[in-house]
Amino acid sequence: MATDYVSTTKAANDDVTATNNNNIRADCIRRAGDYETAAGTGDAITLAIDSSIAAYAAGQVFRFQAAAANTTSATLNVNSLGAKTIKKYNDQNLVANDIESGMEVCVIYDGTNMQLQTPTATTPTPVSVQNSSYVYAADAEASDTYVITLSPAPTAYATGQVFHFKANTLNTAGATLNVNSLGAKTLVKKYNIALETGDILANQIVTVVYDGTNFQVLSKLARTVYRSNGVDGSRAFSAVSSTLTIAHGLGRAPNMVRVVAVLGNNATIIHAQSNGVYNGSTTACTMWADRDASSAIAETSTSNIVVLYGATTGAVSGASQTATVSVDATNISLVFTKGGSGHESSNIYIMWEAEVDA
Numbered sequence: 443m444a445t446d447y448v449s450t451t452k453a454a455n456d457d458v459t460a461t462n463n464n465n466i467r468a469d470c471i472r473r474a475g476d477y478e479t480a481a482g483t484g485d486a487i488t489l490a491i492d493s494s495i496a497a498y499a500a501g502q503v504f505r506f507q508a509a510a511a512n513t514t515s516a517t518l519n520v521n522s523l524g525a526k527t528i529k530k531y532n533d534q535n536l537v538a539n540d541i542e543s544g545m546e547v548c549v550i551y552d553g554t555n556m557q558l559q560t561p562t563a564t565t566p567t568p569v570s571v572q573n574s575s576y577v578y579a580a581d582a583e584a585s586d587t588y589v590i591t592l593s594p595a596p597t598a599y600a601t602g603q604v605f606h607f608k609a610n611t612l613n614t615a616g617a618t619l620n621v622n623s624l625g626a627k628t629l630v631k632k633y634n635i636a637l638e639t640g641d642i643l644a645n646q647i648v649t650v651v652y653d654g655t656n657f658q659v660l661s662k663l664a665r666t667v668y669r670s671n672g673v674d675g676s677r678a679f680s681a682v683s684s685t686l687t688i689a690h691g692l693g694r695a696p697n698m699v700r701v702v703a704v705l706g707n708n709a710t711i712i713h714a715q716s717n718g719v720y721n722g723s724t725t726a727c728t729m730w731a732d733r734d735a736s737s738a739i740a741e742t743s744t745s746n747i748v749v750l751y752g753a754t755t756g757a758v759s760g761a762s763q764t765a766t767v768s769v770d771a772t773n774i775s776l777v778f779t780k781g782g783s784g785h786e787s788s789n790i791y792i793m794w795e796a797e798v799d800a
Contacts, residue, residue, distance in 0.1 A: 477491075477505040477506065478490060478491050478506055478507075479506065479507045479509065480506040480507060480508055480509050480547075481509060482509070482519070483510055484508070484509075484510035484511045484512040484513055484516065484541065484543070485512050485513055485514055485515070485516045485517070486516070486517055486519070486525065487506070487508070487509075487516060487517065487518045487519070487528075488518075488519045488520075488522075489504060489506050489518060489519070489520045489521070490520075490521060491504065491520060491521060495520065495521055495523070497523065498520070498523055498524070498526070498551050498553075499551070500551060500552060500553040501550065501551065502550065502551040503548065503549070503550050503551075504518065504520055504548070504549050504550075504551070504556070505546070505547065505548045505549075506546075506547055507544065507545070507546055507547070508541045508542065508543055508544065508545045508546075508547055509543065510543050511538075511539050511541060511542045511543050511563075512536055512538065512539065512540060512541045513538050513539075514536070514537070514538060515527065515528075515535035515536050515537075516528045516536050516540075516541065517556075518549060518556045526551065526554075526555055526556045527555045527556065528541075528549060528555070528556045528557075528558055529555045529556065529557050529558065530557075530558045530562055532557065536558070536562070537564065537594060537597065538594060538595060538597075539563055539564055539593070539594050540558075540562035540563060540564050541562070541563065542563040545560070545563060546560065547560050548560050564594045574606060575593075576592060576593075576594070577592065577604060577605050577606055578592075578605070578606040578607065578608075579591055579592055579607055579608075580607065580608040580610070581607050581608060581609055581610045581611075582610055583610055583611065584610070584611060585611060585614075586609075586611060586612070586613035586614055586615070586616075586617035586618075586637075586642070587617070587618050587620070587626060588607060588609060588610075588617060588618065588619045588620070588629075589619075589620045590605070590607045590619070590620075590621055590622075591621075591622055592605075592621060592622055595622040596621060596622055596624065598624065599621070599624055599625070599627070599652050600652065601652060601653060601654040602651065602652065603651065603652040604649065604650070604651045604652075604660075605619070605621060605649075605650055605652075605657075606647060606648070606649050606650075607619065607647075607648055607650075608645060608646070608647050608648075609642050609643070609644060609645065609646050609647075609648055610644065610645075611644050612639075612640060612642065612643050612644045613629075613637055613639065613640070613641055613642040614639050615636075615637070615638065615639055616628065616629075616636040616637055616638075617629045617637050617641075617642060619650060619657050627652065627655075627656055627657050628656045628657070629642075629650065629656070629657050629659055630656045630657070630658055630659065631658075631659050631663060633658065634656070637659070637663075638694060639693075640664060641659075641663045641664060642659075642663070642664060643664040646661070646664060647661070648661045649661045667797060667798065667799050668692055668797070668798045669795060669796065669797045669798075670690050670691050670692055670795070670796050671793070671794060671795040671796070672688070672793075672794055673791070673792060673793050673794075674686065674688060674791075674792045674794070675789055675790070675791045675792070676789075677763075677778065677789065677790045677792070678788075678789050678790070679705060679706075679750070679752065679761060679763060679787070679788050679789060679790055680761065680780075680787070681763075681778065681780065682780055683778060683779045683780050684778060685775050685776065685777050685778070686765070686775075686776040686778060686792075687773050687774075687775055687776075688773060688774040688775075688776070688794060689772060689773055690769075690772070690773065690774050690796040692771075692796060692798050693771060694771045694798060695722075695769050695770050695771050695798075696722075696769050696774070696796035696797055696798050697721065697722040697797065697798060697799055698719070698720070698721055698722070698796070698797040698798075698799070699719070699720040699747070699767060699769060699774055699794065699795070699796050699797075700717075700718070700719050700720075700794065700795045700796075701716075701717075701718045701719075701720075701747050701748055701765075701767070701776070701792060701793075701794050702715065702716070702717050702718075702792070702793045702794075703715070703716040703718075703748045703750055703765075703790055703791070703792050704716075704790070704791045704792075704793075705731070705750045705752070705788055705790060705791075706788035706789050706790075706791060713730070713731060713732050714729070714730070714731035714732075714750055714751065714752075715729065715730060715731075716728070716729040716748045716749050716750050717729070718743075718746070718747030718748055718749075718767070719747070720747055720767045720769070722769075724744070725743075725744060725745060725746065725747050725766070725767060726742070726743075726744055727742065727743040727744075727746050727747055727748065727749055728740070728741075728742050728743075729741055729742075729743075729749040729750065729751070731750070731751050731752075739751060743764075745766065746764045746765055746766055747765055747766065747767040747776070748763065748764060748765035748776060748778070748790075748792075749762075749764050750762065750763045750764075750790060752782075761780065761781065761782045761783050762780070762781040762782050763778055763779070763780055763781075763790060764778070764779050764781070765777055765778045765779070769796070774794065774796060776792075
């Protein structure tokens, strides 16, 4: 039980003097708290209470109606006794809008600071958690420099922060997100790849996480896998070293290319086929050719996407055609190299497929 009361117990029928009455009043004010409308600013709050308090004392309670919202850490100065920092959760400074204009506030002086007893205006509620109001907002920009404003406003980006936003427009290339004017950060997919046109659609809900440098997109991207394919029979087996250019029509560099090349009947070899694949960084190819069991050949390559040989009965000889591959946003380029000579009276028939994975 507290022992620092200034009022005293009186015997039955004893008169209550003015001193006793004032002491009782002081104890009530100290324990229950006086109340006034605050003055000053939202960050430097002043209070003139209706009691004569000569000094702060631990345990004093003060109640007031805030005249303005705070914009940063705040102080309270009661009866010009000195500004004391208002803390929440024991030792944390207030952040913007913890106290709103018109809010009823209760603090207790702990001997050093004013500890806030009233739930802050920014304290999460079950409803606000359910509707993600602290981390979701709609973008209203007319481009893919997406901008959102959250309340309460985050004061800085931090690794691991997750935000959700509704995109106002389709992205047309690399895109950025700016949260509460903290700075535009690049949106990336698959850890570090810049977005490409159509990855985000207008009105799409997008979830991102800040990795310390960029916002990594966690949502499923709007783009899926796009493919194109075709055939080409224009290259003669006798053609000199040159490049065969194939327009793939995907609008960006494919990350997967497959090429099947077949050598037409040249009266010496009956079957010859090459199967190659390129995944954007490495190449692999298998080939085989035969006229009969005594002249079959097969091999692999990790440098060429096409390998074809001409052959004679019982032994491998004649011309060869090999090709490396490169790609860009418009074409697949097969760079053919001719080797040897002989048995060149046929064409190379190519079936190709290109793929872009969003």
